[in-house]
Amino acid sequence: MTQETSSVNTGDKPKQRKAVALISGGLDSLLAAKVVQEQGIHVEGINFYTGFCVEGHTHAIRKKDKDKQKRNNSLWVAEQLGIKLHIIDISEEYKDIVLNPKHGYGANLNPCLDCKIFMVNQAQAWAWAEENGFDFIITGEVIGQRPKSQRKETMPIIARESGADDRLLRPLCAKNLMPTLPEREGWVNRDELYDFSGRSRKPQFELAKKFGFEDFAQPAGGCCFLTDANYSKKLADLWDARGERRYELDDIMLLKVGRHIRPKKNFKLIVSREEGENNFLRGYKKQFTSIHTVSHGGPLTLLDGDFDKEDIKLAAQIVARYSGGKNADQVTVQVENYKGTSFVMDVPPMSADEIKQEWHV
Amino acid sequence: MSQNTLDCRNLLCPMPVIRTQNALKELSEGELLEVTCTDPGTLSDIPTWCRINHHEVVSTEENNHEIVFVIKK
Numbered sequence: 558m559t560q561e562t563s564s565v566n567t568g569d570k571p572k573q574r575k576a577v578a579l580i581s582g583g584l585d586s587l588l589a590a591k592v593v594q595e596q597g598i599h600v601e602g603i604n605f606y607t608g609f610c611v612e613g614h615t616h617a618i619r620k621k622d623k624d625k626q627k628r629n630n631s632l633w634v635a636e637q638l639g640i641k642l643h644i645i646d647i648s649e650e651y652k653d654i655v656l657n658p659k660h661g662y663g664a665n666l667n668p669c670l671d672c673k674i675f676m677v678n679q680a681q682a683w684a685w686a687e688e689n690g691f692d693f694i695i696t697g698e699v700i701g702q703r704p705k706s707q708r709k710e711t712m713p714i715i716a717r718e719s720g721a722d723d724r725l726l727r728p729l730c731a732k733n734l735m736p737t738l739p740e741r742e743g744w745v746n747r748d749e750l751y752d753f754s755g756r757s758r759k760p761q762f763e764l765a766k767k768f769g770f771e772d773f774a775q776p777a778g779g780c781c782f783l784t785d786a787n788y789s790k791k792l793a794d795l796w797d798a799r800g801e802r803r804y805e806l807d808d809i810m811l812l813k814v815g816r817h818i819r820p821k822k823n824f825k826l827i828v829s830r831e832e833g834e835n836n837f838l839r840g841y842k843k844q845f846t847s848i849h850t851v852s853h854g855g856p857l858t859l860l861d862g863d864f865d866k867e868d869i870k871l872a873a874q875i876v877a878r879y880s881g882g883k884n885a886d887q888v889t890v891q892v893e894n895y896k897g898t899s900f901v902m903d904v905p906p907m908s909a910d911e912i913k914q915e916w917h918v
Numbered sequence: 919m920s921q922n923t924l925d926c927r928n929l930l931c932p933m934p935v936i937r938t939q940n941a942l943k944e945l946s947e948g949e950l951l952e953v954t955c956t957d958p959g960t961l962s963d964i965p966t967w968c969r970i971n972h973h974e975v976v977s978t979e980e981n982n983h984e985i986v987f988v989i990k991k
């Protein structure tokens with residue numbers, strides 16, 4: 558409503574319309590924003606941090622990837638478009654989406670439909686705010702692109718339940734949908750929008766070529782770790798072991814790092830696999846009990862859960878197995894609790910076949 | 919010269935970027951912000967974010983595992 562009252566104009570120049578584009582970092586959101594930008598609309602980007610985003614994380618942690626280009630794709634997209642990017646931390650509020658998705662999960666623990674609704678809802682709350690004053694929202698959705706969340710039936714659900722209604726424009730498939738406010742008002746020309754549908758990526762590639770975009774990111778499954786089967790398995794294991802479905806941000810960060818081994822229901826080990834992970838886990842020593850090998854080189858390990866003396870011994874033997882002393886009779890380890898109190902113990906390393914396959918989460 | 923500091927150690931990208939963005943919001947044009955990070959990803963993400971949002975990275979220093987940026991709003 559503020560938009561209408563503010564446009565008491567003198568009749569000469571039409572008001573510069575503003576759109577906020579949801580930027581995931583993938584090709585579709587890049588193209589959607591570009592299409593609208595080409596029509597003379599002022600576009601800015603918004604990107605949401607849920608805690609599960611694939612961006613950067615594992616690359617930053619794992620040293621072996623250090624030499625690879627470590628770009629954040631949403632920042633890269635914004636730079637290609639020459640637009641501002643606002644990154645919003647929604648990780649706390651997002652928990653409820655992951656834990657209680659009204660529309661259920663996809664193939665893994667990905668609550669894509671609820672996630673989309675929530676993100677569009679957050680985007681509009683931000684966009685309509687008086688200090689921002691945007692007119693509409695853009696997403697890169699394409700009908701039929703994803704089996705569950707991007708279907709013809711889900712498009713109006715997202716528009717309605719997010720509260721964005723007909724101020725939500727999907728430039729890549731707008732022609733297959735009812736005209737939205739920006740189209741009806743003539744802010745954008747519907748004829749210059751697209752009618753993509755289905756799983757084929759060909760039309761997107763062609764459009765990318767037309768705009769001269771190269772080297773764009775192509776996330777295989779989706780935009781976050783929740784679409785990853787192994788990751789979802791680890792998250793389910795965490796809930797199962799705790800007997801309740803909840804998580805802290807640190808929990809879900811740590812699921813991305815190291816080998817997770819659960820020899821007993823009450824605790825698990827997080828064993829670093831190389832130096833980058835070692836450094837990362839070191840940052841958690843004030844929150845977890847940790848084990849490192851003293852007599853031989855070896856990985857840093859965190860213990861998560863409730864454990865007693867016997868459990869610590871079992872854990873130490875597993876750690877010894879992953880150390881340089883795996884063939885030695887005894888390995889000396891140092892166990893340190895989160896307060897910094899520590900003790901040293903000698904343990905025989907476990908043999909390879911004593912570490913049961915089903916312990917690996 | 920006032921020195922505003924921000925500790926982003928042990929945070930993974932994009933958290934340092936988000937914290938930087940939010941801290942800069944509170945400053946006025948021309949003010950400096952010193953940000954300390956440990957995630958090597960910030961070496962590319964913070965300068966990129968500053969570029970697209972028109973802030974200036976005045977200096978970047980790396981010393982064993984820590985990266986210190988000085989940013990001018």
Ligand code: SF4
Binds near residue numbers: 673
């Ligand atoms: S893949 Fe993840 S971030 Fe993307 S829509 Fe699904 S739940 Fe949301």
